[in-house]
Amino acid sequence: MRAFVITGPGRAEVRDVPAPEARPGEVVVDVERAGVCGTDMEFFSGAMSYLHTGQARYPMRIGHEWCGTVAAVGAGVDGCWIGRRVTGDTMLGCGRCRRCASGRQHVCADRHEIGIRNGWPGALAEQLPVPVRALRVLPDSVDAALGALVEPGGNALRAVGAAALPPGGRLLVLGPGTIGLLAAQIAAAQGAEVHLLGRDGGSLAFAASIGLTRAWTVETLPELPWDAVIDASNGAELPALAAELVEPGRRVVYVGLASGPSLVDSRNLVLKDVTAVGVLSGSGGFAGVVELFAAGLVDPRPLVAATVCLEDVPAVLAGERHPAWGSGPKIHVVPSSKGT
Structure with a gap:
């Protein structure tokens, strides 16, 4: 599959990488849309603190604001998940420690963060592996633009x-x-x-x-x-x-x-x-945000200035803005589309 890979400060490319397989307790999602945020820009520039503490390293695959459709399930996951439109939590606790047991998996010392921490691949790719426990189902009234805004909305x-x-x-x-x-x-x-x-x-x-x-x-x-x-x-x-x-x-x-x-x-x-x-993350806020978006009480879609392909992401991460784009602060990416 195609995936966006940062290879070093200011260096990135679209690569063909092995497609993920759904391990026990996980699903594989076909990514419909993903957002780019300030954290991603810091990884591209080399300023992000995780790069200096050893919690992240190059090469890395970014992208933690996303939505898509479940394409495959691993052992122990109900097959009814296949075909569901979903988004998911970025913070993946170990599930064994005191913090996870008390509902604080987002501050688990051994957590993975999708596209950010401890090597979990991100959503700027055609497919993404996700633990089923992190998923949140999206109703039909929450389109792709809204779905990829659920994670920042949770924050x-x-x-x-x-x-x-x-x-x-x-x-x-x-x-x-x-x-x-x-x-x-x-x-x-x-x-x-x-x-x-x-x-x-x-x-x-x-x-x-x-x-x-x-x-x-x-x-x-x-x-x-x-x-x-x-x-x-x-x-x-x-x-x-x-x-x-x-x-x-x-x-x-x-x-x-x-x-x-x-x-x-x-x-x-x-x-x-x-x-x-x-406030560290959107963990615990996903359900409420999906309800607000689905009911039309909050419509953040005007915040999306443009929707681009993977080949356009280096320029986005470098802070470049196309004159034809809107004035909103958010850029979205469709990983399945190809640049010219």
Whole structure:
């Protein structure tokens, strides 16, 4: 089968690789669509921390936002899975440790992460092996674009839940990227007054175009009491700003990751009695996001600027944008199509 392989910093190619076989407890999925995210770009550039801690190494196959159809099942897996449209969790715990037993498989010390950690191949390929326990069935009302947005949507849903907003509360989201916009859409669908903080007019104009009109820069941000702040940015200075802006006795949620250390003055948390919550993954959020998408309560499809083939991915990872693409922050890939 064809698969996208990163061979070193700034180097990648589409290769013919052996197709996966469904091992016991696993299925093989024909990948319909996959998303490219900031983590993938860090693997391509060589900046991703897992490359420096030994939890990932080249050559590697990326892609952890995906949807597709089950094509084969391994021993112990019910054959009724064949033909089902699915997506799945990225975090694959060992299933034996204390964390896995308590429902925290996404922070299992020995976990695999699809397309990210400990060598599990990713979804930028025609087929993908997945443990059946990680699958989530997609209803017909959730198309391919929505299906490949479920994983980042799970992150966003968990972040909004962790914010613990009061009814009708005011939320500030830092960073109008994919997860920030998804968090804003989800919170708005739940009745929150949502504001966005961004750096440039282009991203804020796009947010306004999808109905998120309360969009600001640092210079224009109004002085309002923020019942919760979600930091979905990659700015090293913004975690501290989130702690400064949030109302006393409320919550700040960290779901974005900067490339370098982010400093937060713990005195701001203590003296304001603020709760700070970190969100690592979409684990636990998949079912809720699928329900929101299926019911039409949240429609993030405008976030997808373009859908490309595997041969186009190196340029995408390098940050190139085609003039004909839309303004959304997300690029999707159809692994089964071929470039010219």
